Each structure stands twice: as structure tokens, then as C-alpha cells.
Amino acid sequence: MAIKLHGHPFSAATHRVIACLEEKGLQYEFLHIDLSTGQHKKEPFISLNPFGQVPALEDGDLKVFESRAITQYLAYTYADKGTPLVPQDLKETAIVYVWMEVESQKFDAAAAKLSFELVTKPMLGMITDDSVVEEHQEKLGKVLDVYESRLAGSKYLGGEAFSLADLHHLPIVSYLFGTKTKALFDARPHVSRWCADILARPAWQKVVEMMKH
Amino acid sequence: MAAAVKVYGPAFSTAVSRVLACLLEKDVAFQLLPVNMAKAEHKKPDYLKIQPFGQVPAFQDDSITLFESRAISRYICDKYANQGNKGLFGTNPLEKASIDQWLEAEGQSFNPPSSVLVFQLAFAPRMKLKQDENLIKQNEAKLAKVLDVYEKRLGESRYLAGDEFTLADLSHLPNGQYLVSATDRGELFLSRKNVERWWGEISSRESWKKVVEMQKSPPPRA
Numbered sequence: 001m002a003i004k005l006h007g008h009p010f011s012a013a014t015h016r017v018i019a020c021l022e023e024k025g026l027q028y029e030f031l032h033i034d035l036s037t038g039q040h041k042k043e044p045f046i047s048l049n050p051f052g053q054v055p056a057l058e059d060g061d062l063k064v065f066e067s068r069a070i071t072q073y074l075a076y077t078y079a080d081k082g083t084p085l086v087p088q089d090l091k092e093t094a095i096v097y098v099w100m101e102v103e104s105q106k107f108d109a110a111a112a113k114l115s116f117e118l119v120t121k122p123m124l125g126m127i128t129d130d131s132v133v134e135e136h137q138e139k140l141g142k143v144l145d146v147y148e149s150r151l152a153g154s155k156y157l158g159g160e161a162f163s164l165a166d167l168h169h170l171p172i173v174s175y176l177f178g179t180k181t182k183a184l185f186d187a188r189p190h191v192s193r194w195c196a197d198i199l200a201r202p203a204w205q206k207v208v209e210m211m212k213h
Numbered sequence: 214m215a216a217a218v219k220v221y222g223p224a225f226s227t228a229v230s231r232v233l234a235c236l237l238e239k240d241v242a243f244q245l246l247p248v249n250m251a252k253a254e255h256k257k258p259d260y261l262k263i264q265p266f267g268q269v270p271a272f273q274d275d276s277i278t279l280f281e282s283r284a285i286s287r288y289i290c291d292k293y294a295n296q297g298n299k300g301l302f303g304t305n306p307l308e309k310a311s312i313d314q315w316l317e318a319e320g321q322s323f324n325p326p327s328s329v330l331v332f333q334l335a336f337a338p339r340m341k342l343k344q345d346e347n348l349i350k351q352n353e354a355k356l357a358k359v360l361d362v363y364e365k366r367l368g369e370s371r372y373l374a375g376d377e378f379t380l381a382d383l384s385h386l387p388n389g390q391y392l393v394s395a396t397d398r399g400e401l402f403l404s405r406k407n408v409e410r411w412w413g414e415i416s417s418r419e420s421w422k423k424v425v426e427m428q429k430s431p432p433p434r435a
Binding site for chain 2: 105143
């Protein structure tokens with residue numbers, strides 16, 4: 001199979017890429033990288049991602065790492081397959097770029113920390129640090145206030161159509177919805193509406209199913 | 214006639230300088246409009262209309278308003294594809310994938326620890342704020358690990374994404390400049406042979422030298 005995704009079933013970044021592959025209806029082989037034995041820090045994986053992190057993607061001879069670079073590669077290369085995830089128009093694309101960076105630079109900074117404390121640590125038998133949770137819930141709240149304004153005037157973050165700008169949020173939003181942080185999203189009606197919409201997408205439901213098995 | 218492209222924010226801001234470098238590489242004329250951060254102009258309602266997070270830069274071109282320096286840079290490369298440095302964002306999908314990969318690496322791995330160090334070591338003293346020694350140590354260690362990966366990569370490749378200078382390299386200039394020229398931790402870069410070679414090449418580009426000059430000049434009057 002031409003497309004190979006090297007990743008881990010519990011990795012949010014891996015889910016980000018799977019969501020994209022499923023939206024595009026692409027065939028791919030999933031290769032499980034065993035994080036517990038440090039497989040991600042050794043050859044042959046480290047040649048795919050010198051930072052020793054999952055995921056990494058192969059498409060024929062091409063190798064790409066960084067989930068948000070992989071999704072952009074897939075969205076552009078397979079533009080006419082499945083769901084369009086990036087616009088054709090230059091100005092619309094610019095707006096999608098903006099909100100992709102907002103996810104990457106603002107949302108993820110607070111949300112991924114919360115996911116680590118509230119989801120990952122308990123999974124690994126570690127103790128949640130409540131002061132870190134409080135600090136980052138406050139930060140996330142401020143970010144979500146901006147989202148609330150944005151989504152009051154726009155169906156999706158990038159505009160009227162679902163795009164990578166929304167998709168990139170799915171893994172961490174999904175994890176946080178299983179924690180007390182869900183309250184932050186519920187408290188903001190437009191954010192809440194948007195979350196329900198994107199989480200209900202069939203492609204994302206496939207990722208959720210995969211996680212159960 | 215004043216240039217259509219407007220950048221809001223001071224040249225000394227790392228994120229603003231990222232956009233300026235991109236505009237200069239692409240030979241795009243622009244106006245740099247001041248935002249008085251000392252007077253919290255960036256937190257006032259008029260500014261929040263164009264940048265809802267209250268940060269610099271904000272950017273306007275041809276009826277479009279944008280923010281987030283890396284998004285602005287990508288847009289500039291798309292819109293002005295046929296002028297200036299034409300390969301800055303790649304000329305085919307394979308090149309673009311490699312550039313996006315290293316641009317993401319900059320944003321996810323290089324930027325967080327280097328931003329903390331730039332703030333703690335270059336800005337905090339100027340703002341008469343107390344430095345956090347623990348934070349400095351932690352982030353130095355993180356940045357060192359990232360630069361070890363860069364050292365290996367830059368031994369195999371002239372620039373991060375390949376043989377040519379691209380947006381991926383450019384994105385490192387703002388924080389790199391402060392670290393190397395305005396702090397005593399420059400040896401993080403300069404003690405790594407390949408990183409040092411790469412830093413020398415990218416920071417001596419005409420476009421970056423112009424940005425550094427702009428950072429030294431007094432800001433334009435409002």
C-alpha cells in the first residue's frame with residue numbers, strides 16, 4: 001500500500017492524521033509504534049522523524065512528519081478525493097491558515113497540557129497536578145472566548161465550510177470532552193455547537209471506533 | 214501612493230519581524246504601522262477588531278485582515294508567488310511538504326523553548342522584570358535537544374527543508390537573532406558546527422539584515 005502511517009493508537013497527533021485520511025477516504029496501512037519500548041526513539045522510526053515523535057507518514061518515496069504538515073500534504077495532494085479540507089480561493093485559504101495557526105499556537109498550548117494532566121497521567125498511573133489544571137483551564141477559557149466570538153459569525157473556524165482548521169482540534173477536544181474541562185466548552189453556546197458538529201462527523205466517529213479496539 | 218500591505222506592530226517583536234522578513238524576501242512593498250504596546254494599545258477595542266488575541270502583528274492586504282505570523286507568511290508566499298524569492302514556499306508539492314514539516318517543527322519544537330529564553334534573557338531585563346532561573350535552565354535543556362536534531366539534519370542538508378532557503382529557515386530568524394546577538398546563550402547555536410554554518414548563512418541574507426536595521430531604528434511616528 002502506498003500510504004503508510006506510523007503512529008500510536010492513543011496519540012492525539014496520530015488521530016489528527018487518521019481523521020484526515022478518513023475524511024479523504026484514502027487507503028492506508030497503520031503501523032503501530034510501541035512507545036512503551038522506546039521504538040519511537042530508535043531506528044528505523046527515527047529516520048522517519050528525527051525528533052522521535054509519532055506520527056510519521058510515508059506516501060511512496062515521500063516521508064513526512066509533524067501531524068499538521070502531514071494533513072496539509074494530504075489535503076493538497078488528494079484535493080479531489082473525499083471531503084475538501086482546504087479552499088481553492090486564495091483569500092479563503094488565508095483565513096484557514098490563520099485558524100490552523102491559532103489551533104497550533106494558542107489552543108493546543110493550553111488544551112494539550114490539560115489533556116496530559118487529565119487523560120494521559122491517569123492512564124499511566126501518574127498523579128494529576130491540580131495547579132497546572134487550574135492555570136491551563138484559565139488560559140483555555142480565554143482562548144475559547146475568542147472562539148465564541150468567531151463562531152458566532154462563522155459556521156466553522158475557517159469560514160462556512162469544514163476545513164483542516166477545525167479538523168486539527170478533533171483529537172484534543174475529544175479527549176477533553178471526557179474530563180471536567182468539557183464544562184469550558186459547554187459554557188459557550190457557539191463553541192458547544194461547533195464541537196457537537198465536528199465530533200459527529202462520520203470520519204471522526206471511525207477514529208473513535210478504532211480507539212475502542 | 215501608500216503601499217496596500219499594512220503590518221501593525223513594532224519591528225522588535227519576534228512575530229512582527231517574521232512577517233517583515235517574508236515581505237522583504239518576496240519584494241512586497243508595505244507600510245509598518247506602530248502599535249504602542251507600552252500604552253497597551255494592542256489590548257484596546259479598536260485593535261482587538263483586527264487581532265482578537267491582542268497580540269502583534271496584525272496584517273491587512275487587499276481587503277483581507279490576517280493574524281498569526283506564520284499564517285501571514287504563508288499567505289504572502291501564495292499571493293506573491295511570482296515575485297521575489299519564488300522558491301520560498303516551494304515550487305511543487307514535495308518541496309512544500311518538506312517546508313511545512315520544518316515550519317511545523319519550528320512552531321512546535323523550536324519556538325516554545327527559544328521564546329521563553331528570548332523573553333527571560335533579552336526582554337525581562339529591559340522591562341526590569343525578575344528572571345526565573347529554573348525556567349531558563351529547563352528551556353535551555355529543551356532547546357539543546359532540539360538543536361541536536363538540527364545539527365544532524367544540517368549536516369545532511371544545506372537548509373532545513375532542502376538545498377534552498379525557505380520559509381522554514383526564515384521562521385527561525387527572529388528568535389535566533391535575539392539568542393545569538395542579545396543574550397549570552399548564543400553558543401547554543403555557535404557551538405554546533407552545522408547549526409553555526411546555517412545560522413551564518415540565513416542571518417546574513419539581505420532581507421534579514423534590513424529587518425535587523427529596522428529593529429534598531431526608532432519606530433515610525435503614529
